Amino acid sequence: MSITKKALSFDIGGTKTIYAIIDEFGNFITEKTKIPTPDSAGQILEMFKNISCEHADDIDAVTISTAGAVNIDNTKVCSSTPNLPSGYPDLNFKEITDKKVFVENDANCAVWAEHACGAAKGCKNVLMITLGTGIGGGAISNGKLIRGYTGAALEVGSVKIFADRRQKCTCGRYDCWESYASGTGLKNIAAAMAKTEEEFKNSLLKDNSEFSTFDIINGVDAGDKFSLKVFNQWQDYIFTGLVGLVNIFNPEIVVISGGMGKFADAVQLEEKINHESVVTPVKIKHARTGNDAGMIGAAILGLRESGL
Amino acid sequence: MSITKKALSFDIGGTKTIYAIIDEFGNFITEKTKIPTPDSAGQILEMFKNISCEHADDIDAVTISTAGAVNIDNTKVCSSTPNLPSGYPDLNFKEITDKKVFVENDANCAVWAEHACGAAKGCKNVLMITLGTGIGGGAISNGKLIRGYTGAALEVGSVKIFADRRQKCTCGRYDCWESYASGTGLKNIAAAMAKTEEEFKNSLLKDNSEFSTFDIINGVDAGDKFSLKVFNQWQDYIFTGLVGLVNIFNPEIVVISGGMGKFADAVQLEEKINHESVVTPVKIKHARTGNDAGMIGAAILGLRESGL
Secondary structure, eight states: OOSSOEEEEEEEOSSEEEEEEEETTSOBSSOOEEEEOOSSHHHHHHHHHHHHHHTGGGOSEEEEEESSOBOTTSSOBOSOOTTSOTTGGGOOGGGGOSSEEEEEEHHHHHHHHHHHHSTTTTOSSEEEEEESSSEEEEEEETTEEOOOTTSOOOOGGGOBSOSSOOSBOTTSSBOBTHHHHSHHHHHHHHHHHHHHOGGGGGSTTTTOSSOOHHHHHHHHHTTOHHHHHHHHHHHHHHHHHHHHHHHHHOOSEEEEESTTGGGSOHHHHHHHHHHHOSSSOOEEEEOSSGGGHHHHHHHHIIIIISOO | OOSSOEEEEEEEOSSEEEEEEEETTSOBSSOOEEEEOOSSHHHHHHHHHHHHHHTGGGOSEEEEEESSOBOTTSSOBOSOOTTSOTTGGGOOGGGGOSSEEEEEEHHHHHHHHHHHHSTTTTOSSEEEEEESSSEEEEEEETTEEOOOTTSOOOOGGGOBSOSSOOSBOTTSSBOBTHHHHSHHHHHHHHHHHHHHOGGGGGSTTTTOSSOOHHHHHHHHHTTOHHHHHHHHHHHHHHHHHHHHHHHHHOOSEEEEESTTGGGSOHHHHHHHHHHHOSSSOOEEEEOSSGGGHHHHHHHHIIIIISOO
């Protein structure tokens, strides 16, 4: 075995699980393999066991990027994980292999990947927000992950951006940032604006009874005025939450990731936030490690930062 | 000199400066002395020099708790400090003495004092909010201060709790948390509610054209319905911002400090936040180190945590 350490690194999602062997610097040693996530917790553990056994001779550790809060010892999921089978948080990941096993929350893995070899390389104070169906986040303070008391920190999607119970979130609470500034938020804005804005009558979207994020982004690309108005309001909601986070963390860089994150206008956000924040100007960049962020971050954290 | 290290520790404010010799465990070795803060930056430096010289034989370091962001080396103020004379941020604190000099932001000192020997003793993940004329904050993640890229983190007073430019803050921006949930916020709420709420007509405050925080808190103590309504709205605004911060930091404990902080109902906030947050339940307590927090925290940080 060479001196450079290697991990078999998994990214487990609700529908698919991806894995590869990745070294401690974030380099892929094997191609990625994508398989369906099994339907039961027991089968998930078996999957981890079988694949780990197969690669045992080539690795120093098994690392897992997962949804949910992970305990402080990085051994166990300790929150509910709505998209994964019941029983998943009770799994004893130590059973997977005789090698060391390292588990970390996917957003924490992703911000670490960006810090180690992505858009935030070289930066010790980093904030990442992930805009998708909801909003997630991760943060690094002076080179250390902010994990919180029980590994659940950076639940930024649940920060409120109104204080008067204006809009119900899919979680049942009111005015969560993610009900305004995620993909779901973009659709909410379009639905509300369709009822009030004059531009809707002549919009490319005028015959829609529902709006997909795809419809709206397409409309923006086509110069549709209604779609642009919706998009600008969405950017403004991203701004409102993000300027708060910048004031809270005083980061050197904000990395925006996620399926919807790629549509956010980072240049405009950077300008607006640096005009409005009370802290030192920040750089705002799109993520670079893409869909591999979880696997890469888990491998680097597990091999290098936790003394595995 | 004994083995226990001692600091001459200053807390410099806009009108007065307090100092005492404090040991590395936060114990006062001398009584506190309170003097007016000089009117010019040059005189402030002279004051530090003279007092340090006087106590030189009894101390290992000079530590200063100050308004403003402090650089990462803890040697220099690196932001504007509106309540202190112009030129203050340019002072070279190293000139004060031949001993080691340690400078830190007052909110960071205060949260460290609470962590070391106050309400958050024994807790490694702590959030403090300071409710006064404005709102400040400090946070500790896994036993380390969150200082940010340029020492300006935890500007929580500038987090927005509305996204529709509803109320102008004294800073010129809109919808800063501190314009709703500080002492200034309490007065803003009373002024607005006096125009709309029926209870004002029979209130103890009905003849007031302006409201001091003292009037409102007095009214609450006297069972005045209007004052209670104002106070409940104030608590609700504290809640809105604080539940976001709890979701962001996942702290073990929130410490509430500051002149207005003592009026906040920590029991009610704890119950409401633990009902609403998406992270592990948190304890919410009032600060215990009071007005000495800055001096104590500066001394402990300067003597023990920075390798002085």
